[in-house]
Each structure stands twice: as C-alpha cells, then as structure tokens.
Amino acid sequence: MIIEQIYDKALAHGSYAIESDGQVALVDPGRNPEPYLKFAEKHHGTIVAVFETHPHADFASSHIEFQKKFDAKIYVNPKVGVSYDYEPMEHEDTVQIGSMTMKALFTPGHSPDHNSYLAIDENGVKKAVFTGDSLFIGDVGRPDLREGAGNIQVSRKELAGMMFDTIHDVFAHLPDDVVVYPAHGAGSLCGKNISDERSSTIGIQKQENWAFQMDDKDRFMESFLEGQPFIPSYFPHSVEINRKGVPPMADSINKIPRLDSSAILEENTTIIDTRKEEIFKKSHLKGAINIQAGENDKFETWLGAMVKPGEPFYLVGKDEAAVTNAMERTAKIGYESYIKGALVASATDEKVSSETTPLDRFKENPEKFTIVDIRNKPEVQAEQFFPSAINIPLPELSERIHEIPTDQPVVVHCAGGYRSAIGSSLLDKKIGDQVKIYDLSDDIQSWK
Structure with missing residues (x-):
C-alpha cells in the first residue's frame, strides 16, 4: 500500500492517492485531476475509487470527472444527499481496494454527514485514517458551516456536541500508531488553530490536540464555538456544487471567453486584477479590485470572499500564462462559469494609477x-x-x-x-x- 499526500498550499488542502495491487483510490481530490493521474501513471495503477468525506465548503472536488472519464466509483455517506450515482458508505462499511480495505467511520461534527476512512492493510493492520474536516492536526473542523447549506442543515451547537462524541467515541478508540491524514493544514478557514504539521498519529493527537483533553462536553462545546474565523461567501455555494458535482475542469475552462484589446467591458461588472500590487498600482483598469494570484497567495479564498456566487466578473492577468493560471485557480472553487471574460492587462485601455501613500x-x-x-x-x-x-x-x-x-x-x-x-x-x-x-x-x- 502506497499513500501520497497531494497538497495545495493556496487552499491549505490535503488530498490523497492510495495504490494497492495496481488499484488506486483517491480521498477528497481537488478540482485539477492531473496530480492524481500522474500518481496512477507513476505506480502503474488504475483509478477505481473516490472517497468523499463530505461535501466540501472551500473547494470544488473532481469526483464526478473521475467517475465520468475513468468509471471510478464514488463512495460517500448517503446523508449527503448527492445528485449523482454513488456507493453509500455508513459507519463500519468496508470496500476492498486491491489488497487494502477502506472502512468508513461516521464522524459528524464539522458536518452532519461526515465520514472518515480507515485504511487497513492486507494483514489486517490499521495503518492510516483519512479524517477529512473532522480531525485536524492540533484542532478539529469548525461546526458553523452547515447552517443554511447542504442536504441536512444542523445548528452549530448541535454539531459541536456531535464533534465531542466523534472525538471521544470514534477517534480516541483507534490505535495510537494509526497515521492521521486530514484534508486541511495551517491557513485553512475550516479550523481556527490548525498545526503546520500535515500529518500525525492518533497517539500524538491524544496527547497534544486540545479536543482530546476536554472531558466535559459543555466546556468543549463552549470552547469550540468561540472565535471561529469568518465564512467566505462561496462556502455554502461550494457545499451545493459538490453535492451535485462539477464538470471536468479543462472542459469548463475552455468555455471562458478570452478577450483582446478590441473588447468593450460592460459597465458595473466587477474586474478582478490578479497582478502584483506594485504593478497594479502603476496602471490598471478603472474600478478594478486587486486580488493577487502569486503562488502562495490566498487568491481562491479572497476571490470567493469578495465576489458572491453567481456574480459575473472579468479576470485580468499580466500575461497569457498568468491569465490561464488565474482561470484554473478560479475553477478550484467552482467560479469559472462566472467569468465574463479573461484578458491580459497589456491589452486594455483607459488605465488609471493609485497614489503613493504620503x-x-x-x-x-x-x-x-x-x-x-x-x-x-x-x-x-x-x-x-x-x-x-x-x-x-x-x-x-x-x-x-x-x-x-x-x-x-x-x-x-x-x-x-x-x-x-x-x-x-x-x-x-x-x-x-x-x-x-x-x-x-x-x-x-x-x-x-
């Protein structure tokens, strides 16, 4: 059994590819299928399964693309209420992938329909648990994203109570040497104090994660509910599109209109300029908003926070490569269909500059x-x-x-x-x- 973590720094998102006897399973894959296809090619495997822990709020999953293009089966808790063909997995249900067994663990708290998946090797040894947004390294997944979103809508207080039970009734009973592989790391808005470490063990988390230290449920819930970060506009939107499934990334990006210098941009339509701040301030289209899309910038999060779902916008980059990159990153949160047009900054007229701070x-x-x-x-x-x-x-x-x-x-x-x-x-x-x-x-x- 080979496990590889595929990490997206900008979204602080960890997804996983697992190979066993030539069969490959994915857990919580991001929108871009390429890293998973490369893993399968490297290990001479075939992608046969996608395990979804829950309908994600912060990114669009590629599970439907793998189903349609590669005939992979999608495994998810039936409580999610999806709109696509799937294989239901409830607590302690198992699936064989090569000589490995994937066992579902019902772990609500971040969401009411959340599964984690326990990987068991050919000798029956529990090796790793893919915890999604339930158990993070040093923290647990926030309980306030499913009020008004998803098939099942539960109050944050109810979810906080569920998370206490999940920690003490499920994760606490796993062997200490089981490796913990979460869906997010530091910088994600799905938790408030996530560690820089991207993996750990159940034993270490029992010792160091605050959630395991609290035996009083009321005190746990009070602490859990305090100080959660803001919720970007696109989070409820992502929950819904992941329940339905999004189209293949490349197909969707190819539909985005590409504009040139002859294009006339519609008035009162938002313009998102992705260039570096110092370049933007020297010259930009009037009314443009500067959301930088550098390699480690939180472009996706802030685009989804500043532009509401369904709101059309123009996307501007410094050159063709930057525009393509910005479109792909926009697609990671399922916003590509809202792009009115994408263009290179050098092809624009009517530019203005920002004044230097005195x-x-x-x-x-x-x-x-x-x-x-x-x-x-x-x-x-x-x-x-x-x-x-x-x-x-x-x-x-x-x-x-x-x-x-x-x-x-x-x-x-x-x-x-x-x-x-x-x-x-x-x-x-x-x-x-x-x-x-x-x-x-x-x-x-x-x-x-």
Missing part, C-alpha cells in the same frame, strides 16, 4: 487621516496599531463603506499588505471619487 505626512500627523483596519476582530484584539482606527474586517468592507468618513484622506491597513491591496482598491472603486484612498501595504511593519 508616509512622512502620515507618520507626523496620523490624526489627519481616517485609518481603516481591515483585519479580523481577533487580530485587532491581539494587537492594535492605531487607537483611532476604524475596524471593518475585509469581508464586511463592501457592506459597511458608509461607516467610513470622507472628510479627510483614508489609509487602509491589514497585517502584511495582501488584504490591504484588496481593501484599498475596493474603496477606491466605491468612494475614490469622493476621497483619496491610500494603502499602507507592507509599511505597516514599521508600526509593529
């Missing part, structure tokens, strides 16, 4: 500026740079612009510069004709 004047007289801190509330509580700043978290900025005075210049900051590039460009689009908007960017480091 740092010396700002340092000498910060009171002559309206300072907008777009970090999340827990970040502000932990460290505040400007006592007079107005705190409006970036996901709430568009709806709360009316709270920002326009009688003096506005300076936007976050913790490092990535979010402030988004926030300042959004404000420039919305109120830039009323007041000057400045981005403090990475100069915020001077105040730390």
Whole structure:
C-alpha cells in the first residue's frame, strides 16, 4: 500500500492517492485531476475509487470527472444527499481496494454527514485514517458551516456536541500508531488553530490536540464555538456544487471567453486584477479590485470572499500564462462559469494609477487621516496599531463603506499588505471619487 499526500498550499488542502495491487483510490481530490493521474501513471495503477468525506465548503472536488472519464466509483455517506450515482458508505462499511480495505467511520461534527476512512492493510493492520474536516492536526473542523447549506442543515451547537462524541467515541478508540491524514493544514478557514504539521498519529493527537483533553462536553462545546474565523461567501455555494458535482475542469475552462484589446467591458461588472500590487498600482483598469494570484497567495479564498456566487466578473492577468493560471485557480472553487471574460492587462485601455501613500505626512500627523483596519476582530484584539482606527474586517468592507468618513484622506491597513491591496482598491472603486484612498501595504511593519 502506497499513500501520497497531494497538497495545495493556496487552499491549505490535503488530498490523497492510495495504490494497492495496481488499484488506486483517491480521498477528497481537488478540482485539477492531473496530480492524481500522474500518481496512477507513476505506480502503474488504475483509478477505481473516490472517497468523499463530505461535501466540501472551500473547494470544488473532481469526483464526478473521475467517475465520468475513468468509471471510478464514488463512495460517500448517503446523508449527503448527492445528485449523482454513488456507493453509500455508513459507519463500519468496508470496500476492498486491491489488497487494502477502506472502512468508513461516521464522524459528524464539522458536518452532519461526515465520514472518515480507515485504511487497513492486507494483514489486517490499521495503518492510516483519512479524517477529512473532522480531525485536524492540533484542532478539529469548525461546526458553523452547515447552517443554511447542504442536504441536512444542523445548528452549530448541535454539531459541536456531535464533534465531542466523534472525538471521544470514534477517534480516541483507534490505535495510537494509526497515521492521521486530514484534508486541511495551517491557513485553512475550516479550523481556527490548525498545526503546520500535515500529518500525525492518533497517539500524538491524544496527547497534544486540545479536543482530546476536554472531558466535559459543555466546556468543549463552549470552547469550540468561540472565535471561529469568518465564512467566505462561496462556502455554502461550494457545499451545493459538490453535492451535485462539477464538470471536468479543462472542459469548463475552455468555455471562458478570452478577450483582446478590441473588447468593450460592460459597465458595473466587477474586474478582478490578479497582478502584483506594485504593478497594479502603476496602471490598471478603472474600478478594478486587486486580488493577487502569486503562488502562495490566498487568491481562491479572497476571490470567493469578495465576489458572491453567481456574480459575473472579468479576470485580468499580466500575461497569457498568468491569465490561464488565474482561470484554473478560479475553477478550484467552482467560479469559472462566472467569468465574463479573461484578458491580459497589456491589452486594455483607459488605465488609471493609485497614489503613493504620503508616509512622512502620515507618520507626523496620523490624526489627519481616517485609518481603516481591515483585519479580523481577533487580530485587532491581539494587537492594535492605531487607537483611532476604524475596524471593518475585509469581508464586511463592501457592506459597511458608509461607516467610513470622507472628510479627510483614508489609509487602509491589514497585517502584511495582501488584504490591504484588496481593501484599498475596493474603496477606491466605491468612494475614490469622493476621497483619496491610500494603502499602507507592507509599511505597516514599521508600526509593529
């Protein structure tokens, strides 16, 4: 049995390919099928099965593509209520993959329809458990994403109670040497304190994971419900598209309109410019929002947070390769069908530039500026740079612009510069004709 973790840094998503006697099973595959096909080719195997732990909120799964193109069977808990052909797996049901056995463990808490999958080798030894969004390294999956989404909609309090039972009645009874392979690592919004480690063992988690340390259910639930991060707009949307299944990634991307310099962009349609902040500020289309798509940038998350499901938008990149990359990354969250057109920045007209922040004047007289801190509330509580700043978290900025005075210049900051590039460009689009908007960017480091 060969297990390989396929990790997407931008989404902090871990998926898995497992080979046994020439048969390959996948667990929670991402939208792009290529890494899994390469694994199968490398190990001279055939992809025969896809195990879905639950309908994911933060990415679009490729399970339907493997079913349609490779006749792979999809295994999922029947409570998910899917719209495609599948093989139901409930608690302790088993499936043979080569000489390996995959055993379903019902592990609700993050969602009410969540399975984990225990891999058992040919000798009957329990080797690894694929925990999806139930058990993370150092944490457990948040309980507040299924209020208003999915086939079964359960309150966060009910899910918190389910997670306590899952930890103590299921995971705590597995052998200590079983390897834990979760669906997410540090940086994912599916948990609040996930470790940088991408795998562990049940024994280590029993010792180090806070969820195993609490024997009082009420105290566990109270701690679990506190301080969860924001929920991007696209999360409920992803739950639904994963229940239905998305089309093959390449086929879907090929349908995106490619625009050139002769194209006239529709007014009042959002423009997402994916170039680096410093390039964007020198020249960009009027009204464009700067969501950078560097290799390790959280482009997918912030695109899904700033653009609502179903909202059409244009996608701009620095060159053809960057545009293609941005389209593929957009497809990872199932948003590619909303792209009105994709174009290279050099092919555009009517460009504007952003003004440089007058740092010396700002340092000498910060009171002559309206300072907008777009970090999340827990970040502000932990460290505040400007006592007079107005705190409006970036996901709430568009709806709360009316709270920002326009009688003096506005300076936007976050913790490092990535979010402030988004926030300042959004404000420039919305109120830039009323007041000057400045981005403090990475100069915020001077105040730390």
